[in-house]
Amino acid sequence: MRSLDVRAWILSLTFLVMVLGAWEFAVQAPEQTEAQSEYELLMGGAEQEARIPPPSAIAQRAWEELSNPFYDAGPNDKGIGIQLGYSIYRVLSGFFLAVIIALPVGFLIGMSPLMYRALNPYIQLLRPISPLAWMPLALFVIKDSETSAIFVIFICSIWPMLLNTAFGVANVREDWINVARTHELSPFRTAFTVILPAAAPTILTGMRISIGIAWLVIVAAEMLVGGTGIGYYVWNEWNNLDLTSVIFSILMIGLVGMLLDLILTAATKLVQYEE
């Protein structure tokens, strides 16, 4: 009797092989049955339709790109590592700016029902706005595409953190607050030694949602602002009609997104407590 883990792995691999096999088979050009004309031979075959590249070609491209990820051969030709690096840099900058604002404001809203009622309408109004809708305004005000992209990340990652912080702080168990009160803790010490650890799992969950959204948004934002980053890279390769690179970079976006999520999950586990 093998463990569930082992069986799950086997099944996963089976699915992978099946899907990749079907893909590889489906995108093959049809066999040439008739003799080709001279023109057809010159053009490389009778079938002129462009095809999605097979997994083998993508694997080969991945090998090439990943064996030299940080090369820089001019503005239009940079390694995948450099492009991903730009994107991660923007996501983290916007994300940490959002942390700096969202945590204190979330604490304020969570601790003061008055502030919650006063600010809630604005939060509810601003939250559903697609972050990309801010882009023209950001470009006009900031006048720098790089910073505008960071601003867009900031604005999209602030809401889940703000709301989760407020929720976590507002819902700290009354008993724990009473423990702080009976021990005559100052408001400042209460915030740091009781409320913060109590709300930390909720806050970290908000951060995890935020970084997920930020990573979704950065690709679209970089397609708009251009220049560098994985979003720009995808769009550039599409303009180059290099679908192999497009698919490869799609996979890389998924991989990095997964890693960011894993890091935040690990951080959440650190502050998690059992009641």
Place this chain on the structure above:
Amino acid sequence: MSQSFLQVQQLAKRFVSKHETLTVFEQANFTIEAGEFVCIIGHSGCGKSTIMNTLAGLDVPTEGVVIMDGREVSGPSLERGVVFQNYSLLPWLSALDNVMFGVRARWPQWSKDEVRTHSLRYLAMVGLAGVEQRKPAQLSGGMRQRVSIARAFATQPKLLLLDEPFGALDALTRGVIQDELVNICAETRQTVFMITHDIDEAILLSDRILLMSNGPGAVIAESVIVDLPKPRKRADIIHHPGYYTIRNHLVDFLVNRSKTFTKYSASVEFPMSVNPLVASGLAVKQSSQPNQISVEQSTHVNHLENA
């Protein structure tokens, strides 16, 4: 009596709405002397917890004052340690850190080593040496309550408030911790005010038991003196001839009289001081508070006339 360690005067809690005023309890008057162990018993909804929270400074009464050690209670203080019913340990801290949390708050100027040594001593006192690094979730209910008691004792409060501390524990564990509490209180001469639902527990631990009538509009009807020799042992105390006299008195109040007792039931200022042993002839004097004997006997006569 103005020198009593704790004085509760004319305490009342009312909820006033547009249409009506709901009085939870009123005219609560009692005192606690230093070193005394006082329990309060009453049915749910009579406002016991509100009284306790008021003593702790966590709740504000509608009327009345609480004076401890000559000063009015106006907010929570480290002078009054509280053990909550649901333990109220901080779940992200280990047992030791929970105790250290209290000790650090009490003596901010202490070094980390002093805080640690002091905390470990109190954890050992409640029999928890060896599990101090465990988180509350990894401890049994009884162990958690011990940590909570250690935290409260470690801050050496002048008054310890216990809100049904053993309510959530099984009978066996409760018995063991009750015994420990008897010993610790005997050693430390701690002044304690405790809410309980358990009559036997109250008799085992208390010098005096306050009986509350049913809410709304509850009052503290009687102050029953538990005139049994100390130190008491759970196994021996039930064989004392006075045990069931006291127990029957309490049960009679809770089952029959608490329903009908109102603030108009007594002609004297209540709570009436009652010593069931004197009433039944099992004891004549040797009250723990000699100055109360005459008062006690006269009010007791009053009580009989009213009953």
